[in-house]
Structures are given as structure tokens and as C-alpha cells.
Amino acid sequence: MKRCQNCILPETFPGIRFNEAGVCNYCQAYKGNDYMEGRRAEIRAEFERLAQSFRGRGSYDCLVAYSGGKDSTYLLHMLRREYAMRVLALTMDNGFLSPQAEINMQRVTKALGIDWVVVRPRSEMLEAIFKRSLQGPLFASKSAQRGSFICMSCIGLIKFLSLRYAIELNIPFLAFGWSPGQLGYRAALMKNTPAMIRSMQRATYEPLYNVAGEEVRPFFLEERHFQAADSFPYSVAPLVFTDYNEQEILPTIERLGWERPTDTDANSSNCLLNALANQAHKQRFNYHPYDFELAQLVREGRLSRDEALARIMAEENAVIVRRVAEQLHLP
Amino acid sequence: MKSTRQIIRQFICDNFIVSDDDFTDTDSMLDKQIIDSTGILELVAFLEEEFGIHIADEEMVPENLDTVSRICAFLACKCPDRVDQLDVVTIG
Numbered sequence: 001m002k003r004c005q006n007c008i009l010p011e012t013f014p015g016i017r018f019n020e021a022g023v024c025n026y027c028q029a030y031k032g033n034d035y036m037e038g039r040r041a042e043i044r045a046e047f048e049r050l051a052q053s054f055r056g057r058g059s060y061d062c063l064v065a066y067s068g069g070k071d072s073t074y075l076l077h078m079l080r081r082e083y084a085m086r087v088l089a090l091t092m093d094n095g096f097l098s099p100q101a102e103i104n105m106q107r108v109t110k111a112l113g114i115d116w117v118v119v120r121p122r123s124e125m126l127e128a129i130f131k132r133s134l135q136g137p138l139f140a141s142k143s144a145q146r147g148s149f150i151c152m153s154c155i156g157l158i159k160f161l162s163l164r165y166a167i168e169l170n171i172p173f174l175a176f177g178w179s180p181g182q183l184g185y186r187a188a189l190m191k192n193t194p195a196m197i198r199s200m201q202r203a204t205y206e207p208l209y210n211v212a213g214e215e216v217r218p219f220f221l222e223e224r225h226f227q228a229a230d231s232f233p234y235s236v237a238p239l240v241f242t243d244y245n246e247q248e249i250l251p252t253i254e255r256l257g258w259e260r261p262t263d264t265d266a267n268s269s270n271c272l273l274n275a276l277a278n279q280a281h282k283q284r285f286n287y288h289p290y291d292f293e294l295a296q297l298v299r300e301g302r303l304s305r306d307e308a309l310a311r312i313m314a315e316e317n318a319v320i321v322r323r324v325a326e327q328l329h330l331p
Numbered sequence: 332m333k334s335t336r337q338i339i340r341q342f343i344c345d346n347f348i349v350s351d352d353d354f355t356d357t358d359s360m361l362d363k364q365i366i367d368s369t370g371i372l373e374l375v376a377f378l379e380e381e382f383g384i385h386i387a388d389e390e391m392v393p394e395n396l397d398t399v400s401r402i403c404a405f406l407a408c409k410c411p412d413r414v415d416q417l418d419v420v421t422i423g
Contacts, residue, residue: 014348140364142347159368186376187369191388199393200368203361 007295008308012286014145030299036185040241043189047236050189051083054172061085062173063233065092065162066109066116068101069270071239072177073108073258074249078238079175080112089116090165092158095123096273096324100261104270107257119161125215127328129153129208130273134280134330138207146182148289150277156204161219163192166233168225178237180244180300181293188240192232197221244302266314267294275316276324288312335414339402342377346370356399371396382406382413 002011004024009016017025055061062079066072066089079085089109109116132138133149143152159176166174174192176183201220208216250260260269267290268274281289294311297303333341336356344351349365360366366374374396375386384406386395395405406414 015345140347140367140370141349142365142370143367145348146367146369183369184373184376186379187372190372190391193388193392195392195394196371199361199397200371203364203368 003309004295006305007298008305008312009291009295010287013291014141026295027299033300036300039185040188043185044241047189047238047241048083050234051085051173055085057172058170059086060088060115060169060171062175062236063088063090063162063166063169063171064175065090065158065177066105067091067158067177067270068097068105068108069177069268070246070249070253070258070260071179073104073253073256075175075177075239076108076112076114077252077256078242080114085173087112087114088165088169088171089114090162091116091118092154092161093118093120094154094271094273095120095126096271096327098261098264098270098272100259100263101270104258104261108253111256117165121157121219122215125212126154128212129157129216131328131330132211133277136284138211139203144281144285144289145292146289147293148274148277148281150273150280151289153208154273156208157216157219160201160204160221163197163233163235164219164221164225167221167228167231170231172233173236174233175236175238177239179293179297180240180302181296183237183240185240187235188237189234191234194226194229194232197232198226246303263317263320265316265320266311272320273324276321276328279316279321335403335406336399338381339378339399342374342381343399346373346377354399356403358399359393359397360399361393361397374402378402378406382410384410384413 003009004018004027005022006027007024009024009026019028051061062085064072064076064079064087066076068091076087076089079087091105105116130150130153133153137144138149139152162174205216205220264270264272265275265278267278278289291312294303294308298305298308340351343349343360343365347365347370354360354363354365375391378384379386394401396402403414
């Protein structure tokens with residue numbers, strides 16, 4: 001399969017075009033590290049200013065959507081130790097967490113002295129959503145470029161559940177461990193407003209409601225939340241505007257007791273379902289759901305092209321895929 | 332030279348992988364599942380860079396960004412010297 005000579009995007013990626021040198025249009029449009037660093041520095045400064053101004057106003061300074069993977073673990077460390085924030089971690093257990101991920105979360109929250117809430121949705125609801133996600137598109141086709149539909153469904157629930165918690169507890173920041181490859185710099189810090197969130201929620205809620213009905217309601221905002229405009233938090237993705245580098249992240253979180261699970265696929269450090277989700281995505285679209293994220297990390301020099309290719313090419317663990325399929329009662 | 336409307340439609344078609352026939356200037360791009368929640372922020376980043384403006388948090392509302400015609404109208408107010416007023420008059 002032909003791939004960009006600079007990043008890793010394949011010829012099957014939607015909208016891709018190559019020049020004579022075999023470089024894709026995404027790389028050609030990239031404005032360079034100096035430009036990106038300038039914009040990120042602006043956002044970092046704004047976040048630090050806001051964090052200072054909101055510090056100590058409520059019970060917590062920041063709610064972190066905590067998956068137990070390497071990125072959100074590093075995020076907890078960063079906010080707690082570098083920004084001295086009072087952090088509440090929130091995990092949605094999708095039923096497919098690696099046992100090692102659960103151990104990691106217990107160790108890390110204890111080591112950092114962080115309060116931690118775990119929400120375990122009913123397995124029947126999640127099973128219905130995940131099975132439907134395997135059958136075909138649930139969301140805008142653009143979503144498929146950012147990840148598998150299973151991931152998009154799961155993350156959709158987590159995003160709005162976290163937002164609901166942040167509003168109810170009046171926490172001024174809601175932080176996610178998106179990598180610089182997963183989220184553009186402009187989205188790394190934004191004030192949520194009821195009008196925009198109402199539109200965004202509709203785009204996620206309605207497809208999931210059509211699958212699971214009323215059971216999804218507790219994971220989304222209700223009218224009373226939209227009326228509490230003053231309690232809407234900033235969404236922030238600090239890894240996007242910091243010096244994100246896996247080689248530095250891993251030793252830091254390992255000192256907190258974090259160990260990489262051995263049963264997840266090459267692109268996840270917490271979720272067993274990811275392997276099945278990746279496999280289904282590749283079969284449907286003929287490109288990898290992590291192509292876009294890893295390509296951007298390569299473009300920015302945060303990950304070597306060889307390492308990115310190795311992750312994309314790695315076959316999913318057939319034993320794990322089969323076990324997950326059985327848990328979902330797939331034929 | 333492309334009009335404001337053409338620039339916006341071109342960005343949406345290129346970035347969200349849709350055909351020009353898939354949406355009208357008054358279609359809600361969120362409701363039609365052309366743009367997802369993250370995509371709105373990509374659109375904001377594009378508008379800021381293309382038109383040299385800063386879109387404030389309180390301006391990030393569907394009334395300004397959800398359709399091509401609303402974006403054109405928003406830009407006409409935000410940076411009247413940078414946009415083709417005809418777009419707004421024609422489709423607004």
C-alpha cells in the first residue's frame with residue numbers, strides 16, 4: 001500500500017493526495033513546528049492564567065477524564081504535580097479494561113493523592129452500543145478518521161458524562177489526555193457554552209439514543225444543566241500544548257507504579273476492546289483508525305516514522321479479539 | 332478569486348470529505364452529520380487563520396457556525412473588509 005513518504009498516511013485515507021515526491025496534502029499543508037509551537041505557547045499561557053484565577057474557588061480545580069492509559073495518567077501527574085491542582089479523576093469503566101489498567105489506576109491515584117470516581121454503566125447498554133458501532137457508521141463520516149466507531153461511541157459517553165459531573169460539582173476545568181495527534185491546538189482550550197454543547201450533544205446523543213433508548217440519558221446533560229451556564233467548565237487538553245513525548249512520559253508514570261498492560265493492542269494501554277474495534281475499522285475502511293493521529297505525531301517529530309508504522313502494521317492479538325467478541329456475544 | 336462562500340464550502344468539502352452536492356448553504360452541518368463536535372473546532376481554527384480573526388468563546392455558537400450562510404453572515408460582521416458582501420446578500 002502506498003503511504004506518504006513524510007508521515008504514514010496511506011493512499012486509502014479519505015481525501016488524500018500525493019505530490020510528485022510522494023508527500024501527502026496533509027504534510028504539505030502543515031505549517032511547521034515553529035508556527036505550531038508559537039500558537040501552543042499562547043494557549044499554554046492562557047491556560048496558566050485561567051488556572052491561577054480559578055484556583056481554590058471550589059472543591060476541585062479540575063476534573064480529569066481518566067482512562068488509565070499512559071496519556072491520561074501522565075495528565076494526572078502533570079496537573080497534580082506541575083500545576084498543583086486539586087484534581088478529581090473520573091473513569092468510565094466500559095467493561096473491557098485490561099486488569100493491569102485497573103491496577104495502574106489504583107496505584108496512580110493513590111501515589112498522587114487524587115480522589116477517584118468510577119462509573120460502571122450497565123453492560124447491556126454498552127453491549128448494544130458497541131455491537132451497533134461494529135455494524136456501520138453511527139456518527140459523521142469525519143469521525144471515522146479520528147478513530148473507530150466503537151471508540152467514538154465510548155468517548156462520546158465519557159465526554160458528556162464528564163461534562164455533567166464538572167457542571168454538577170462546579171469544577172472550572174475538564175481535562176482530557178488527548179495527544180497532539182488527536183486534537184488540533186485550537187481545540188486544546190475552550191470555554192464550553194450551553195448553545196454549542198447543546199448542538200454537539202445532539203450529534204452524539206441522538207445516534208446513541210436510537211440504539212439504547214432512555215438508558216443513555218444519565219450520561220448526557222439535561223435541561224437543568226444547560227440552565228447552569230455559569231457552571232460550564234473550560235475543556236482543556238494540556239498534552240496538546242506541552243512537550244508531549246512518549247519517551248519522557250513513560251518513565252515518569254512508571255515511577256507512579258504504572259505498568260504497560262501486555263494484553264492490549266499496540267495502540268492502547270488500557271482497553272481490550274480497542275483491538276476488535278481496530279480490526280473492524282480496517283476491514284470496513286481499509287485504513288487504520290490510528291493513521292491520522294500517528295501521522296500528525298510523526299509530522300511534528302514527536303514519534304519516529306518507523307515506530308508509527310510498526311504500530312499500524314501490528315496485528316491485533318487474536319486471542320484477545322476472540323475473547324472480546326465472545327463477551328459481546330458476537331456470532 | 333474565490334468568494335467567501337466558495338472558500339468555506341471548499342474547506343468543508345476537503346476537510347470533512349463530502350461532495351459539494353451533499354449540503355446546501357442553509358443545511359445544519361451538525362444535524363446532517365457533516366461536521367462532528369471536534370470538527371466544529373477545526374472549522375473555527377480554519378476561519379481564524381483564513382480570515383485573520385479571533386473567534387471568542389461566546390461567539391462559538393450554532394447561530395454563527397452551523398450553516399454556510401450563517402458563517403458568511405458572521406464573517407461579514409466580524410471582518411467586513413475581508414469578505415465578499417455579495418455572499419451575504421445573496422444567501423443570507
